[in-house]
Amino acid sequence: MPHVLTLPVLTVLALVGACAEPAELMESLTTTEAASTGAATETGAGAPTVTYHRDVRPLLARHCLGCHQEGGIAPIALDSAAAAAAFAGPIAAATASRAMPPFPADNSGACHSFRDARWLTDAELATLATWAEEGAPAGDPGSAPAEPPPPTGLDGEVRTLAMAADYTPRAELEDDYRCFVIEGAAPAEGETFVTGFDVRPGNPRIVHHVIVYAPRSAEAVEQARALDAAEPGDGYTCFGTSQVTAAVAAAWAPGGKPTRYPEGIGVRLQPGAPVIVQMHYNTLAGPGMSDRTAVDLRVAAGGVTPARFVGLADLGLALPPGEAEVMTVHTGPAGKPTGAPMRIHGVFPHMHTLGRSLEIRHPASDSCVISVPRYEFHWQLLYFYEQPLVLPADPTLTITCRYDTRTRAELTRWGEGTMDEMCVAGLLVTDG
Numbered sequence: 001m002p003h004v005l006t007l008p009v010l011t012v013l014a015l016v017g018a019c020a021e022p023a024e025l026m027e028s029l030t031t032t033e034a035a036s037t038g039a040a041t042e043t044g045a046g047a048p049t050v051t052y053h054r055d056v057r058p059l060l061a062r063h064c065l066g067c068h069q070e071g072g073i074a075p076i077a078l079d080s081a082a083a084a085a086a087f088a089g090p091i092a093a094a095t096a097s098r099a100m101p102p103f104p105a106d107n108s109g110a111c112h113s114f115r116d117a118r119w120l121t122d123a124e125l126a127t128l129a130t131w132a133e134e135g136a137p138a139g140d141p142g143s144a145p146a147e148p149p150p151p152t153g154l155d156g157e158v159r160t161l162a163m164a165a166d167y168t169p170r171a172e173l174e175d176d177y178r179c180f181v182i183e184g185a186a187p188a189e190g191e192t193f194v195t196g197f198d199v200r201p202g203n204p205r206i207v208h209h210v211i212v213y214a215p216r217s218a219e220a221v222e223q224a225r226a227l228d229a230a231e232p233g234d235g236y237t238c239f240g241t242s243q244v245t246a247a248v249a250a251a252w253a254p255g256g257k258p259t260r261y262p263e264g265i266g267v268r269l270q271p272g273a274p275v276i277v278q279m280h281y282n283t284l285a286g287p288g289m290s291d292r293t294a295v296d297l298r299v300a301a302g303g304v305t306p307a308r309f310v311g312l313a314d315l316g317l318a319l320p321p322g323e324a325e326v327m328t329v330h331t332g333p334a335g336k337p338t339g340a341p342m343r344i345h346g347v348f349p350h351m352h353t354l355g356r357s358l359e360i361r362h363p364a365s366d367s368c369v370i371s372v373p374r375y376e377f378h379w380q381l382l383y384f385y386e387q388p389l390v391l392p393a394d395p396t397l398t399i400t401c402r403y404d405t406r407t408r409a410e411l412t413r414w415g416e417g418t419m420d421e422m423c424v425a426g427l428l429v430t431d432g
Contacts, residue, residue, distance in 0.1 A: 050131040051139025052081040059127065060084065061147045063101040063118050066257075073204050073285075081138035088136035092129045095120055102379040104372050105349075111359075111368035115384040116257070154196050154258050154298040161185060161275060162294035165234055169206060169281035171288065176281040179238035181228050185214075185297060186269040193266030193306070196298035197250035198258040203291040206281050212295055213246035213276040214269050220244040221273050235279075242276045248309055248426070249275065250297065251348075251382055258296075262345045262384060265307040265430055266300055305430045307345065310335025312360070312399050313424035314414070319354065321408040328423050329400045331363065337394035338431050344369070344389040346428035348382045351375055352421045354403040354412065360425055361398045362391060369397060370425070382428070399425060 050056065060068070060078050067074040078084040084091070094100040101118035105111075120128075131137075161182045169176035186192040194214070201207035215221045223244045227236040236243075249267045250259070261267075269275070277295055314330045335342070347370045349358045355377065360369040370383060391397075401423035405412060412421050 048131075048134045048137040048139065050127055050134060051137045051143070052084055052131070053139045053141045054143040054145070055127050055139075056084065056131050057081075058145055058147065059120070059124055063120065071204070073207070081141075085136035085138065088132040092132035095125055095128050098374060102376070103381070104374045104376055104379055105381070105383050106371040106373055111371040112389070113386050115386055154198055154260070154296055156195075156298050156300070158296050158298050159185060160294055160296050161277065163202075163234065163277070163279075163292045166202070166290040166292045167234060167279070167281075168288065168290040169283050171283060174283060175208070176283065177237065177239045178235045178279045178281065179213075179224070179227070179242055180235040180277045180279065181224050181274050182277055182295075183274045185275045186271055186273060186299075188272035190271065190301055192269040192271070193300050193304040194249045194261075194269060194297050195266040195300050195304060196258065196260040197252070198296040199250075199252035200294045200296070201291065202293045203289055205285040206283065206289050206291055207293060208280040208282040210250075210252040210280070210293060210295065211242075211248060211278040212250035212297070213242040213244075213278065214249040214267060215242075215244060215246045215273050215276065216270065217245060218270075218273075220246055221270070224274070224276055238276075238278055242278060244276070246276060248348075250295065252295075260298065261307065261428075262388065264303075264305055265345060265428075266304040267308070268306050269299075305432075307428055307430050309348070309426040310429055311424055311426045312397055313422065314399070314401070317412070317414040317421050317423060319403055319405050319408075319412040319421055321405050321410055321412070323403075323405045325356070326403045326405055327400065328403075329398065330423070331396060331398040334391075334395055334397045334427055335429065339393050340431040341393055342391045342395055343430045343432070344385070344391065344427050345430065346382055346384040348380075348426040348428070349375070350380060350422055350424045350426070351377070351401055351403070353377045353419075354405055354408070354421055355401060355423075356404050357402045358423070358425070359400045361400075363396060363398050364392075384428075388430075399423060 065079050068076060068078040070077045070079060076087060078087065101120065103118040105114065107113050107117040107119040161184060163180050167178060197212065199210045215224060227243060231237065247267060279293060281291065312332065312334045314328055317328060319326045349370065349372050351358060355375045357375050358372040361367065362369055369389065403421065414420060414422060
């Protein structure tokens with residue numbers, strides 16, 4: 001039977017790079033010959049039916065340019081007609097397979113739909129395919145429709161928490177996980193809830209993800225401060241988790257926008273306690289780069305229903321090596337029963353590098369909770385439902401995970417390390 005996650009295990013559910021590219025896709029993107037930009041105009045005989053400025057650029061602006069712009073974290077830029085034309089074929093192929101934009105969950109409606117989904121419609125996919133087939137014509141810049149305005153900031157009361165100094169990731173590590181204990185999130189008295197957040201990375205080239213943890217006790221706060229004091233410089237090493245008992249209060253990946261939790265819910269902060277900001281730095285962009293990131297937390301003092309993450313996990317994983325597909329299935333309650341119906345507002349699926357797909361179902365109604373048919377370790381997202389799901393008290397859920405173990409020569413078990421594996425999902429829930 002699956003185990004109910006304690007919060008220290010839940011904190012491993014990390015958003016790690018919604019803009020990262022899989023190695024196979026990157027190889028095709030970076031070696032593709034430039035496509036013809038086409039000589040036809042948008043009027044007269046032989047005019048293209050799809051052009052960059054009129055048809056393609058608006059799609060890219062909505063779904064891709066948060067990462068794929070000059071100076072962005074993605075390794076190629078698509079924010080000019082010439083740059084995008086060089087990759088027209090791979091763009092069409094990557095979007096048709098739904099490898100891009102990075103949104104591994106099924107948002108077709110077959111298993112719910114999610115807020116703020118990076119999900120192209122069939123018509124939008126056809127637009128990109130036609131553009132590539134016609135030679136990726138640029139068209140008339142004057143035909144471009146108005147682009148959507150940049151995302152607005154957070155409303156209400158916002159507290160800005162910033163790193164105290166620049167931090168340079170350790171060059172010997174491809175991935176450097178560093179936790180910073182930052183004061184000032186919650187006053188010493190009264191209730192404080194996080195109801196939204198925004199992350200402003202100091203160096204977008206190396207910031208791979210950011211998780212904000214809320215320590216759950218005075219003891220956890222002292223443990224975090226001790227870990228900080230034990231290492232030279234600001235912060236402490238924290239691969240995978242914050243290393244203390246803490247709740248996830250916010251999670252961000254490159255390309256992320258200001259995020260508001262569903263109306264009327266929030267994650268509680270302990271009075272007077274700091275937050276722990278976990279930074280995942282990827283050093284492949286170049287050694288010696290430094291960063292000083294700031295996090296904006298939208299907070300409320302009351303009138304908020306407390307939300308929490310509960311989980312469902314298979315802590316007894318034992319995956320045989322050398323198999324193209326290994327499937328695990330576990331059924332059990334999601335979280336500790338409270339005797340009240342549970343509203344699920346969001347889901348955070350998590351596996352490691354062998355994971356290929358994940359699905360959660362409610363067996364009593366034979367209904368789907370979430371389906372992630374294209375799981376990718378580097379594109380882990382927190383999915384918010386358009387409308388919360390309501391499950392009865394003591395809900396029983398089934399989680400199914402599939403893996404490809406052909407790269408392993410030995411048994412792979414549950415564990416915190418990247419070379420270990422997990423089959424887990426954190427659910428953002430409220431009672432009633």
